[in-house]
Amino acid sequence: MAKSMVAKSAALGGIGIGGGAPSPGGALAGYLGRLGKNMRAYYQLYLLIIPVVAYYLVFHYWPMYGAQIAFKDFSPGEGIWGSPWAGLKHFRTYFGSYYFWRLIRNTLLLNVYNLLYGFPAPIILALLINEVRSRGYKRAVQTITYIPHFISLIVICGLLKDMLNANGLINYLLNAAFGREGVAYLLDPRYFRTIYVASGIWQQIGWGSIIYLAAITSIDQELYEAASIDGARRLRKLIHITIPSILPTIIIMLIMRMGQMMNVGAEKVMLLYNSATYETADVISTFVYRKGLLEMDYSYSAAVGLLNSIVNFALVASSNSISKRFSETSLW
């Protein structure tokens, strides 16, 4: 997350200055001279951008100073500067650790499943909603699907725990319908990924569809009319007009999603996992949290986090360049 924000900020920063200085290249002095002139001429614009630049400097660049503890044996008593250097010790420990492969596997798998099922879900919902003609019904569906997004995560997880309990609602229904014995779903590592991904879809499907619905509204209606005249039915129009028109949006969303491939929000996993499900549920972010905040192994957890950010950055960059090559849509 941190890295992808940094990447975005770099892009924004580029726009901030590049917009004023027209011709790239040339000697640095020449560039600075032009920049100075430009700044004097359009000082109001430069004033306007200060808060944004300051925000990124303070919240996203300054903290990188602390990332050096990944290469040190950080002790709070000695401070960041005072702690002795440790080289790549913590990285080596991580690579050699019993948990290394499991963490990578869990983080990736949760994300792959999320991408596989969670990413198309809002698109499909948006397309379906778009086809509904009754305004009242459309509104009702939208409202109902948005609601879970506004419920606090901790409440959602509380609900899940109650419902998936061995005596909970889901077991009750299964028992009534098929006479199945109660299963404590949250205690069995086999179910964790399904629960995580399915509840994620339920939570975010409505909210996620907004951006696609917006993209659909901006499609030129004449395209549909022309298609109707050519005798196209709904399905044809959907496949040949709606989907291609929102494809750029989908690709941008996908690229941004790629940057999260090595990330799983720690909170939800933490609220749902327990020792029995670590095997499938323990991900990099929860591991970093346990190591850093509970066990106070700051340097080690910083090293794990840093490594993760680097991988994320590489993923964004490569998916961006792939997309650039094949579809001319890209973030930068």
Next chain:
Amino acid sequence: MKMILKKIHGTPGLCRRGARRGRLLPALLAALLAVALASGCAAPAATAPAATSGTAAASAEPAATSAEPTATSAEPAAAPGADGGGAPEGGQGASEAGGPSLPITTEDITLTYFMPLNPKVTKTCKDYSEVLYYQELEKRTGIKIRFIHPAMGSESEQLNLAISSGDLPDLCWQGWTGYPGGYTKALKDGIATDLREPIEQWAPNLMKTYEQWPVVRVDTSTDNGEIVIFPIIYVDMEQISQSGFFMRYDWLEKLGLEPPETMDDWHAVLTAFKTQDPNGNGLADEIPFSPVGGNNSDTQIVKFASAWRLDGDFLRWGDHAVYSPLEPDFKIFVETMREWYAEGLIDPQYLANDQKMVDDLMGTSVAGSAFERNSKTSALMTIFKTTDPDGVVQGVRFPVASEGGVPANVNAWLVPINQGGATISRQNKYVEESVKWFDYLYSDEGFYLGNWGPEGAEMTEIGEDGLPRLTEYATSNPDGLSMDEAICRICPGGMDSARRYDPRLYTQRMMIFPQQFDTAEIWDSGTDFSLRYPNVSFKEDEVSEVTSLLNDINTYKREMMHKMIMGQIGMDQYDTFIATMKGMGADRLVEYHQSALDRYLAR
């Protein structure tokens, strides 16, 4: 009472704020900026988003502190009596009585004190400074304490955040066994300082306590003799076990069974609970044993390991440090639990159970036995009055593996020092005053104040025998507060604080129902307490390795143990389990602990 407290505490603050609005704004801005900066700095160390806001909260404190003295000193006349600058009656009386000279200071000193807020107080107060005891202390000593209460459930995270961000509180209360790396690491992190000299110089009362009970000094020091904490001391307690197994005695009676002693007895009793419908509702819904679980914990299920003189973690067999899971008997324990779990004798969701769920299961006559504090006996007996008038819970002995074995309580709490204690941090500028403040708590006056409240407090009266005892205010509170809630509004009698615990108070507080006396007797008599692992300390250069070894191995152990118990993997994995732990460095860990234990015993 509540109104009075509010008045004392609230009004002067309000006046001040009203008059000083001009200065408050810049101070607020400064605090905001500090928050913004600090939360920025901490971001890379902690990827968890929740962390950022935590840091902000923690680091906002010092900014606020620095703003406060200006506000008070600029206008000392605004709140003369209540702010306690000019020591009123209480102080002078004390110095005549031969304690330390009071007030300790006439300067304007405010110390920050990081201390988890006990849930027993939350019904009546938001902050310990509203508790009568701390107000009285401020009056007597002249030192103001500003409490930093971490959010409930994330105490250690918030402390760790404060430590890593470098904004240390002046004083800090912690259960130091849970602190990774123990005393040695605390000293290194700066959250604690070596108190040996300051105590020898300024703490005559505590020195007297050390002479009387040398174990107090031993247990609060490192191997090098650095004194680290001001502890809560339980030296002359009549009861030692604070918690243990307990069971529905009325169910036993109904089914014609005796309280179990061996593991076989337990099996028979739990099976009877499961199959013979002791709660009489016609359904087989009984959960014979319902332990408290929790994330990343051994869960109370390991208490059964005490039958084999084991536990989930380290314990002491004479001079030997023993890591329980490596012992051959641990396998028998896991197998037994696995069988019981498969037979439905143990709550199928024990790992997800929190305290409240277990309370509910016991209170609604679904669970037949649990592992609890003795105080739960009275809580449940009170509930049973309305829900199940025949219900009786009472302690049963710690189980033994076979007939004639000696029951063992591997982690008794009411031992001289159970590692809850206060440290003075490296950033504390008033070490002398702080030490004297704590020392006062160990004086005779402080002892009375800490256990029975200030003279004339409504919770205490002096009985015919000249000894203090609880009044009706505490035993049957008119506002419907439980006894502990009523006590804790006045003094820390029922909660943690640096002091010597009065066993008379414990008896009066804990022993309301006759079953509680029996429970205490059953848990303590003939029980072996020698297995309890002492608070060993590690050398500075080994502490980080020991901590990370222990964490990694414990995490792995829990995971495998629970999976085997719940039948998710076969017992054939047991050898792999042991081999993996050894591969992770379990033997090295035991060696470190052995030499640490040797050093402890040599103290």
